[in-house]
Amino acid sequence: MNESHLWAAEPHAAYLQWQTTEAAGADRRRFSQRSIVQHKAMFDRFLRHLVTRGVALATFGPEHLDSFFDDVENRCAPGTTTRLRYVKLIDRLCRHLVDVGLRHTNPAATFALSAAWPEDEPEPLFLDTDADTALQCYVQPDAGDDTRLCRNRAVVALLLGAGLTAAELRAARWRDTVIDGIRPEVRVPKRGARLERTVALPPFSTPPLERWQQAHPGPDAALLFPAPRTDDKPINDVLLGAIVREALDAIGFAAPDMSPRVLRNTFARRQLLSGRSNEQTSALLGLASQRTVTRIRATIITPLT
Structure with a gap:
């Protein structure tokens, strides 16, 4: 042939x-x-x-x-x-x-x-430290939360706390998420070009995940966030985007992009601010290249000495 x-x-x-x-x-x-x-x-x-x-x-x-x-x-x-x-x-x-x-x-x-690459790549959008803290507070469970709000807080908490992509969150299963051990963490399987990794979960993200597990219990192999009225299909991108926008609206954040990408960028920037290197932060994001993290680091202003 x-x-x-x-x-x-x-x-x-x-x-x-x-x-x-x-x-x-x-x-x-x-x-x-x-x-x-x-x-x-x-x-x-x-x-x-x-x-x-x-x-x-x-x-x-x-x-x-x-x-x-x-x-x-x-x-x-x-x-x-x-x-x-x-x-x-x-x-x-x-x-x-x-x-x-x-x-x-x-x-x-x-x-x-008629197609040409932009001369300058758009600056990555992220939450500054105050907005990051405000969103961490927003995701904490409340006694009056219904099942929908329990799910929404847990979704945002995992995106913000572990830097997952939208696709990785949609595919996540309970067996990949350890929230009751000495070291809470989420394991992210290899997906396409993204590398397999394990990310430690920060303290603010575990209470909403625990509350979601109580509200929607399932076996270890079950999807962490199934679509409404089903247990075998993942939440879709439209609903996921709406959940993130609702949370960002709640803390008064407004930007051209109100997608899960903003939370992933915020996670990456938080790692850099904590002292991690570009290589370490890229690994936490599952990236083989440091290009994305380099652009995010450029948003950090180093005080003059």
């Missing part, structure tokens, strides 16, 4: 083979394993969109890219470069498909011409 036929018959396998043997970025350097994992997930999402539209890699046109990019933007927080990264990826893909003879034209070329 030649390469063109492989792309038509087994696009997932063809993409992975291309990424691991030939593909390179604008600087001609081969992609890292972490980038390959991310690119493969992006390609899979794009391919699913084409399938729902009844077209294939050889037949999709600009109108299908329009609908795909609109869907990407609708699902992303404002100010992110997600759409741009998809444009670059699909343009690179289409140029390769032309090279191997599967396509005659590149429908992504027009999109790529």
Whole structure:
């Protein structure tokens, strides 16, 4: 089977083979394993969109890219470069498909011409020390809390206390969370490019998790935060985002991004303020690169001596 036929018959396998043997970025350097994992997930999402539209890699046109990019933007927080990264990826893909003879034209070329990386990356959003303390107080359980509020306080407490991503929190199970031992901690399994890690839980996060466990008991293998009215499906991103926004509203925090990312950045900044190095903090976040933490450290003003 030649390469063109492989792309038509087994696009997932063809993409992975291309990424691991030939593909390179604008600087001609081969992609890292972490980038390959991310690119493969992006390609899979794009391919699913084409399938729902009844077209294939050889037949999709600009109108299908329009609908795909609109869907990407609708699902992303404002100010992110997600759409741009998809444009670059699909343009690179289409140029390769032309090279191997599967396509005659590149429908992504027009999109790529108008796409450019921002000159300056947006400054990461986080809670300052006072707002961080206020949110830690907000998540503490109250005698009048109903089940919904118990869950919401526990969700925010875990995000703020352990620096989990939204996807990691949605996948968390009770067996991964130890709150009654000498050293409360949460174990975060490897997920995609994110490294496996164990994060110690700070004292403020354990009371809301204990109250949630009492309000919604389950076996060790059960999801920590299942979707409402079910125990086998995780809470979805829309509800998770609403929970975080409600908590941030409660302490008077307002910003363009009110997502779980703000709490993850706050966790990272708290580690840096406590004296941890970029390498140590990146490890707590499950990151192989220190780029994110370096940007967060830049927000810390060092007093003049």
